[in-house]
Amino acid sequence: MDAWEHLKDQTHKTPLITSQTTNQRTGKNVYFKMENQQKTGAFKFRGASYKLMKLTPAELERGVITASAGNHAQGVALAASRMGVKATIFMAEPTPQNKVNATRGYGAEVVLVGESFQEAYEASLIHQRKTGATYVHPFDDYDIMAGQGTVGIEMMEQCPDLDTILVPIGGGGLASGVAVAAKSIKPDIKIIGVQSERAPSMFNAFHTGTVKRLENVSTIAEGIAVKEPGLLTLPVIEDYIDDVICVSEEEIADAMIYFLERSKTLVEGAGAAALACLLANNEKIDSKHTGVIVSGGNIDISRMPDISKLASDLRSEIEQESQLKKSHVPAK
Template sequence: MVDAWSQLGGTIHNTPLVTSNTTNLRTDREVYFKMENQQKTGAFKFRGASYKLMKLSALELSKGVLTASAGNHAQGVALAASKLGAAATIFMSESTPTNKVEATRGYGAEVILVGESFQEAYEASLEHQKKTGATYVHPFDDYDIMAGQGTIAFEMLAQQPDLDTLIVPIGGGGLISGIAVAAKSINPDIRVIGVQAERAPSIFKAYHEGQVERLKTVTTIAEGIAVKEPGQLTLPIINKYVDDVICVSEPEIADAMIYFLERSKTLVEGAGAAALACLLSHHDVIDSDKTGVVVSGGNIDISKMPDIQSLAKELRVEAGLPKRELVKNQH
């Protein structure tokens, strides 16, 4: 993890950690947003992809790199590969927002669209790897990828050493695994809370119920965290180091996206707003004085904004309903 931090220093942006008085008053604590939507390629994924490719040999790079992605990992790999002169092939689902597909191609990668979700694209990419021998760069189930993402925690705790809780979105678990290990190496008492979309709760189920299963569908506005099954490497780390995993609804995610736009004049994607959605909806059961919120990405499909506004209105109409109880970590 420390090696990743030293290696990436001149490659990635040290993104801002910002606070909002409105959010502080609403949640009765100091809230600090880690703005990874301002990272190169518009998301945190460039960290892990860059470190992973830095660790590859010249021979591995010469074979070209291959991956599957919901969108942001694709851009991270494409840009990292272009900087190292390696060819990149990316499998993405047919439902991937056009802006993410075009941005990936813009960084010089070949994009192949397959299936309805990340899982189908991932399986197709593995078949392609068997045929081509390209070097595979997994989007989350890889220790170097996790180490690269974990540099976010090093930055956050350097920028605000007194953070007592970090709230982090979860798809396959690479981001939260890296952050949890890094953060607890600095402060063993810090709490790390993961957030999934209710419509893609694979790690939530595995964490709380011990059910490791492949979900049939994962249709959510937070497509960046729409993963059907937990990573084999990430899940044990999450079980060991993460203090809680909770789910947020589609209206809660949409409301957080609109909140960012209205209050901070910041455009974030669904996955990027998931951690804030958790804080806004569950702050009354999250014991924290200084909370760090990871804003993981900002690569949103603008054409979806009317749908997001409609979803957000649903939550605001139902604002008087009681909160769901937050299940406490029993690990």
């Protein structure tokens, strides 16, 4: 609750909205937590702000440094700017240009290096040792987790009837924070983590009990493309998360297009992952009041044609399967 007290006047209390179309399609009462409407366009501003608030004056004086897939970068950049602190952000070279530009726009120095978050992260650690700047990890930090956990507190306050929350997982900062926060309020609530099947590091660790670093994490959900789980987040997720499910590129793309069609809302791949999980696994998810965290909306618009094609392919496949089933219905 300390994070909640610190952040309640610093962050937006984002809306929890419903969709009659989604309710009818799933047979559930579905509530979307619109963190794409948070400052900087993603939930990451919460954790970054709380972390910087907890640093000492000496730590702030040295400046802060981090690595990010994009949204944490913007969160740290804005939080640092507000506090008059120098911020240096390492990002992978393929990071969407809109996220790079936004981070620079908030006043941070951006260093582009490597093909994935992991390479950028390793480069940032080397730079940190040279400069002595204070490191602000994007997920593997208890203050970061606590800050992200305020999403869960708000959701339970906005809808106490929630019995399940679906949350995207990259390194696990959001999922661990939300799980601890929500279960501290309602111990029997179920928390389901969602990963891209092209970046299943937490899925693998959760279901096998072993951590293995992935070689490649290329996905349209770059915000959750992490090669290995956090050392701090993994034990929390093992203790507090009820299940971790993977979704395909086509399912993520379909959820992104669904948001556009049904609510005129633009979300990024990671932001659509939780809805993708619900739509693809609806019959397996036993829930009446389902929370879906829409974690961010910072999408590279130039990728929309590819995303639309993926969604179209999936819908065509589903339609073909439906027609095939109808053709095999025995005549009465």
